Amino acid sequence: MSATLETPLEAPRSQNPKLLTLLLKDKVATLAALVLCFVFLTAVFGPMLVAEQAREQNLLNANAEPFTLDGGWLNFLGTDPLGRSVLARLIVASRTTLSVAVPAVLLSLVIGSLIGMWAGYHRGRRETVVMRIADIILSFPSLLMAVVVLYIFSPSSANLVLVLAITRIPIYLRTARAESAELQSRLFVDAARTFGTKPTAIIFRHVLPIILPTLLTVATLDFCFVMLSESSLSFLGIGIQPPSVSWGLMVAQGRTYLQTAWWLSFFPGLAIVITTVSATVLASWARLATDPAQRWRLTLPRHKRGRKEVK
Amino acid sequence: MSNLLEVNDLTKTFDVKDGKLKALDGISLKLGKGETLGLVGESGCGKSTLARTLLMLEKPDAGTVRFDGTDPFALRGKQLLAWRRRVQMVFQDPYGSLNSRMTAGQIIAEPWKTHKHMYANSRDRAARVRELLHLVGLRPSDADRYPQEFSGGQRQRLGIARALALQPDVIICDEPVSALDLSVQAQVLNLLNDLQRQLQVSYVFISHDLSVVRHVADRVAVMYLGRVVEQGPTEAVFERPKHPYTAALMSAAPKLHQADRGERILLKGEIPSPLNPPSGCRFRTRCWKATDICASAAPPLVQDPESKDHGAECHHPMESPRQLALA
Amino acid sequence: MSALSVQDLTVDIETPNGPLRAVNGVGFEAEQGETLALLGESGCGKSMTAQAIVGLLEPIASVTQGSVTLNGTDLVKASRRKRRQMAGPELAIVFQDALTALNPVYTVGTQLAEPFRIHRRMSAKEARGEAIELMRRVGIPHPDKRVDAFPHQFSGGMRQRLLIAMAVALNPTVLLADEPTTALDVTVQAQIMALLKDLRAEREMAVVLITHDLALVAEEADKVAVMYAGHVVETGPVSEVFGDPGHPYTKGLLDSVPVHVARGEELASIGGTPPDLASIPSGCVYQARCPLARQKCRDERPQLKATQGQRKAACHFTEEV
Amino acid sequence: MTGFLRRRAVTSLLPLIAVLLGVFFLARLTGDPANLYLPVSATPEQRQNFIEANGLDDSIWVQMWDYLGGVLTLDFGDSLRTGESAAAMALRAFPATLQLAFSTMLIAVVGAVVIGSWAAYRPNSVADRISSFLSMTAASVPDFWFAIVGVWIFAVSLGWLPTSGVTGGMASWVLPVATLVIRPLGVLTQVVRGAMVSALSAPYVRLARSKGAGDLRVVTHHALRNAAAPALTVAGDLMVGLINGAVVVETIFGWPGIGKLMIDSILGRDFAVLQACVLLTAVSIFVLNILIDIGYALLDARVREKVSA
Amino acid sequence: NSEYVTGGGADGLRIVLPQEPPTLEACQSSLTATGVVVRSNITEPLLERDPDSGELEPLLATEWEQTSPETWTFKLREGVTFTDGTPFDAEAAAFTIDRAVNSDLACEVEGYVFGDTDLEVEAVDETTLTVTSPEPDPILPLRLSFVEMVSTKTSTTEKVREPIGTGPYRVADWQAGQRLSLESNPGYWGEVPAYKNVNYVWRAEGSVRAAMVANGEADIATSLAPEDGAGELAVAYANNETTALRMQADQPPLDDIRIRQAVNYVIDRKLLAETLFEKLAQPAGELIPDGIVGYEPDEQIWPYDAARAKQLVDEARADGVPVDTEIRLIGRNAQFPRITETIEVIQGELAKAGLNVKIEMMDTNAQLEYQIRPFPKDTGPYLLMIMHGNQAGDAAFTLDQYMLAEGYQSSWGTAEFDQKIRAAEALVGQERQDAMAALWQYEQEEITQYAYIAHMSAIMAKSPNVSYRPNSASGDEMRLAEMSPVS
Ligand SMILES: Nc1ncnc2c1ncn2[C@@H]1O[C@H](COP(=O)(O)OP(=O)(O)OP(=O)(O)O)[C@@H](O)[C@H]1O
Ligand SMILES: Nc1ncnc2c1ncn2[C@@H]1O[C@H](COP(=O)(O)OP(=O)(O)OP(=O)(O)O)[C@@H](O)[C@H]1O
């Protein structure tokens, strides 16, 4: 066609550096990713290596102090009141912890966001009903729900996941609904409608990718919340049941020993903190990295990122 | 010319805070195959609303839309999808109508995700995306860039490329070139023109740049406050505007050459609120020719004696273009 | 001495693939009481230039070179404090994305009063009075009532006027207006242009008007600077430049205007696309699209040099245009 | 606005009833409290008597009606554990919880706004990174851990504060509030920072700067109010958690609040008290939600219009 | 830093308990949380048992004798009045016993000490009271030592929250949820107690209770665990409590005695007592500790023999016993310090012996369903951790509840064993002691319903300013009158 002109054919320029390259440029985020990988690998493979040692009781070596190699490297982080290696238990606990927290967060994230996006996209009555349901769950004392479910169905990991997931659904529901309600009035959504795109497809193509980073940020905060809730349930005696062990349970059980054997609750607490801080750091990095409008921030030398004005 | 699109007495009311806002108040238009209908009018007069209603993004309160003899609002399923392919839109706002998380390539290819049959494989699609980018004067490498890395004009071109992706029969262009610079504007207009010649595409062309409308449109409709106040073949309307508003609009446009500059009619005051439009003639509050009758009676349709298709709703139609000078 | 003098202004954008030079050695001057139009293809760096002048570039971009002299002060070197003091009373800008620029949570009255509160330290009541006066000045009906309304309650045209009012509140020496009417229709555009003209005359402002509407430039501006791919390629009085362009790009632009071309007929346009900022060729930036291009253009970048009278052009073969 | 309030109140009624019924049925799933309150030797007759006396023998539907009827007349029955009126117990505990919740929220919000804005003002500066790290950590440490460590450090080792209780004057507030405030402060700081970062890059901020507005004015005047809505949402959620009772803190510090009462009545199968507590908290949460909606409206005129439409 | 007083003046004593008394109703005082405040402080019984010697001593009754096999006659103290001014006489005593034992109030004390027997009470004259039981009851006076005397003005149809008694203290101020203040009874018949005011507060967390004493906010803190950090201030004392595992023998594989023996073999009682219980417990071979009638000093304690246990399980497996069936190991949260740890140790050992054991920690109500008849159905086999404290000083209380086939807290038994128990309970004096002591051996060999673990101790923290020596009853009955300031 004559109206268009010859454009020199050029090799497509890589405009979007690979996420990994971008990640490696950010030392803190890289560190966070490494920590999470480490935690994840520990949770997957660790228990195979030290399951036996984590169970091995030795009442004669109870509450041994940490940071000496006298009791072998396994006892480097001390022992618990039953003389078990705190390190081995931390490793075994990582699997339980993640296998409760991750599914709980994912479940509430998926259910809450799907319903929330659906309600927000369609607005009207559907939205009202969904919001009121969220209100109900939110104002329902979650502890009661926990006690009841765990009472009736026994406190297994699966039930714990269920309880935690249900009580956290409204958070995602509300976030997703609010954002989706705003997005459905955007022009690019209208554009998609003019192609005949189905609402579900629009939700997945236009709404989800935009609110996903927000949801992920909420999810990392929640990841932490879920671990702490699990710990609080253990505090009340209805969490993970021994001999299974989770970080939350270790903190809760160790709290009574805070003056006599601080390491019992300190190390699992530290594990929770490190994991959630890493998750949060990585999530906020991902939020920038997946947003084309913000991504540049990650590519700048650090000192420049924040500048608002030119000097 | 058979009418591809026919709109009769279309009315659209929005419920807003303090009452009902009549954005469209009895609009009747027709568009033939391979024809371009120019739609001009002041900001907020309902042009975009009309476009959105034609695309079934809004549901009209009354009136009918016929596309190739069928009512699109009654279509379902496959037929609806087929209709969707045939009618496309270029949105007014190049900032809001592109999803900032998708690359230009993804944006242009998006319609094919719904209309899967159009291109068999991803290679064909990629090739077609490059072709479309080329068509609107962007580089193939731009396919990997995100909308915010483009300037306003470049974005608008992406919107046009996306509308072309489905090879539609009708494109409703809502201010497609107002964000473009002249050279690119010329390219885009040429492009639209070529498509029309080769593929018989029809356009509804919304713009407030009269020189552009004059260049592209076969027929022109002038809107004011939700109503078409003047309508006719382009030349007729431009040469012999009947409605004072049309005349004012034309005089307000800046002219490149000194010779074209006439006396400018500067309209006074703001557009009245569409919530309670003036009684009688809705232009009377800003019209320098208004008399008492304008307030009491709705203006009649006055035909242009020289062109049967050209008419305006006015109590005091303009007699000759020179009358402008008297204003 | 000119009110605003921009010399060799260079702006780089940091991108994942290294820096891009969006504005490259731009220079122009604006005189008191005059309008200078900054013209150019979309994406050529007009907005960047304006933002660099007022020192409000997006964090991604930064001025790497050049000077911006306003009333004898170099803004690029000035302290943040100094700049802040000058922003408003001496230098004002109307941004391109004006329709979203008003703060949605405050009444327009509060926002209009802000310059007075900041620079004149007026009481809230006094400043409000000034705000009403400004609204009246830019022709907003019933200003004493509308002063307490929120931005979203105004139409686009009115919001644009509010922004202009805010910019001229303290009688700045220089006003930068970045496409102040692109979002508006012609009747409103005419009103706003008339308003700007009045203010300019009344307050002896220098106005830098950014637009790509040649007709608007022809009607409103005294001088014009034409930009292409981050460079100023031609400057001079509007009538002279438009009458007899000294750069092939200016000529190309003028030829693209769709007047006096029959319907359906091909419009003239400049072939090709502007160069990618990441790979600007050495030599003339316009070479790829220039009908006059030859070896010299590929080897050597033409400098902006005086041709006749006040005019300057950056072309090796100005005479041939 | 009043119309909005009325509508909100009406639409809140159904969820409120749903919560009450939910608590009613769920509580009854946790088993019969007879073992707790009857002597081990209780004969079947005594059990029967106990069950009848407490109305546990009627069909669950009859019980439900009685319960709902009681709610309407504000009669929640008596506590099994103490024999007192359940409503009185709940009403006595609630102020303690509210005091704790309000002071915690006040500190958390003020702290988060100050720290969050400061961090957002220069994203990625050293100050920002430190405060981000601290707020993330704060958000992820178990509260009972802080509580116990706090008691030993500040009460026992340093002797600055009382360990627990409500009778030690202002000083006795310090540890419970400090324990409670840590997590909300951490969470809110992150939220405020995020919202402020985007508010500070909004076009209106650039406009304000073009008017010569200084840093402080830009932050406090232009960005903060725009960033307030998301913070308000999160603060509301956190407040809901606090109103539902800070069980752990109340337990450790012997704070006679509703959280402790609720958990005690759950563990004690003291249904009447539990129901009274839940009604009280649920109503306050609905009121809180309405207040938050009013907050949105006060912050932003656009919401105000939507609300009154 | 003792400026943060939890109430009371300079002459006030401050005690921190693990929980608030749900009520002060005197007939509920066999509930630990109620009794620890009420008994012998606010109200008094007719006689009281010396925790050390086990002898009954006169209190509101000065003399008593068995006047017929079924009837006991009590001579009451004169000149005693209740704090509401009503006199204490035989009428009042009869009223109290009727109210606590024969009424429909379902008092805790009724079940705890009297089973379902009703008593016939008669006020012969002002100071003479006769009590008749349907069957001859040699320990009726001991049982009556649990009945706290209350004023005749007390309601008979409802339990009351604050009792009117004759004790050295009366309730001054009860701010529910926060604190309970007692003040000395000005009209007390006996010696005036050393402290004029006593303030109780409650904190659930042991380390906080310990910290309060360390910080000078409280003078006495009860129910501490070794790790709570009371340090020098900690005082340990035997508290009559014995822990044990109850084994449900109605479900395989626990119906096989070899499995129950295996459970007994894997519990290393000595090691537990020395390490986990920090030497504050004694390995147990029976459900009652020293000092209780029926205690068998030469108790046979199961040796720790993991190999034997495994062998027994294997044998059972070979005989087709479904030893792989999941066995639930049920415990009650916070029943005693380190209960979870104890249960984990046992679970670990049982797993090594080849049994499939799953721990379930429950809240009190849920656990009680398993502990007290009627038991839940379809539970599968389970081991229940129990802790029994015989406050009465006579094994009969224990035997009735834990050993009889139909005992309230016993899951099963045999007719033969029941007969032996009944016979022993009918005896008095040394005969009674010997007959009862012999039962433990029998139970372990023939029945094996229990795996006894340890006789426990309690820890309290006590400020150096208070002079008090806790005894085995202190956990249930903390006599304020025995406390005095160190001068
Ligand atoms: N969803 C809506 N709800 C309420 N009012 C609306 C809605 N959409 C449009 N309007 C109103 O309808 C009228 C017509 O709007 P429309 O966008 O069609 O104008 P336009 O002619 O396209 O103007 P412009 O030239 O500025 O694009 C305006 O007054 C507008 O405020
Ligand atoms: N975030 C970014 N990343 C990469 N390039 C950018 C970015 N922002 C702007 N640019 C580029 O900078 C150049 C100058 O942009 P500028 O906004 O100054 O153009 P303009 O002349 O104002 O155009 P218009 O008339 O369309 O507004 C453009 O080519 C644009 O593509």
Ligand SMILES: [Mg+2]
């Ligand atoms: Mg429009």
Ligand SMILES: [Mg+2]
């Ligand atoms: Mg621009």
